[in-house]
Amino acid sequence: MNEKSTKENASNLPADKIIATVVLWLDEQCSQERWDLSDEQMCVLLGGITISTWNQWKETAHTSGSLQVDQETIDTLAMLVSIYKMIHLSAPTGFKYDFFKRPINDPIFNGKSAREFMLENNSFDDFLKVRNFFRSKVLI
Template sequence: MAARTTATATATATARPDPLGPAGLRALFAIAERWGLKSQQVRRLLGDPPESTFFKWKKTRDASLGRDTLERISYVLGIFKALEILFPDPTRADAWVHRPNAAPPFNGQSALERMLSGNVADLYVVRSYLDAQRGW
């Protein structure tokens, strides 16, 4: 009887909508707008979901997202937050991702170019760089 109760509880928990997907998408699209990103660039940050899926997400801002997509969104949110802390002027913070950077992780590329490689590890590198600049 206990095993059946556990299975039912697990099925019920799985059926609940995941609030992280819609919240993450709303935040990501707001950041993309602030950074002046094109749809193709946002798709790349999200791990290149199919176009139809991406535009559905963009239109509804609602989806149950996979772990990889949530991880990517989390890195972008962390990058955005770190920039807001490092550069209190929002215009300067938003422009930083577009500027060429001579620091070793970027080798003359902008942070955005590094993030758009398609690898989640590159989002991690940019986030780690900014956290180090913040003294974290």
């Protein structure tokens, strides 16, 4: 499936199905080879939800293919997807996951990786800083 048809299909899905897909995708991103996040750390990125809530979301998304959450959570999920996209667009081939975990030489990050920065500064505004930093690095 090409990128255009994927976008068209996603735009035709109900929001609860998209949310479920994003939650399951985020669970995959936790692996050591990708973002290297524990469930506890993912809960921090998702606004401080509990492990039981995270596990319930994953189970519901897996079994029913749909999930309903509040607007603030939807915004956070969208921001995490956007950060992923900006990192992948700005990273050299083969280093897309490494760029999330490597130190960043920029005053905003103070030598921390995006991963470390986001875990310590997990507000929406701080996530915007991460996204915008990587967006500014994208070569179009």
